[in-house]
Amino acid sequence: AFNYDYCKGCGICANECPVDAISMKLEGE
Incomplete structure (x- = not known):
């Protein structure tokens, strides 16, 4: 789970x- 707050x-x-x-990606990728 990921805490967007x-x-x-x-x-x-x-x-x-x-x-x-952990990798950073734009939403929708």
Whole structure:
């Protein structure tokens, strides 16, 4: 599940993830 109320779309979580488990994509991709 993803908490859109908390996410600001900054991408820090994706950049800091050591195993690249998070990727930032535009909605609809």
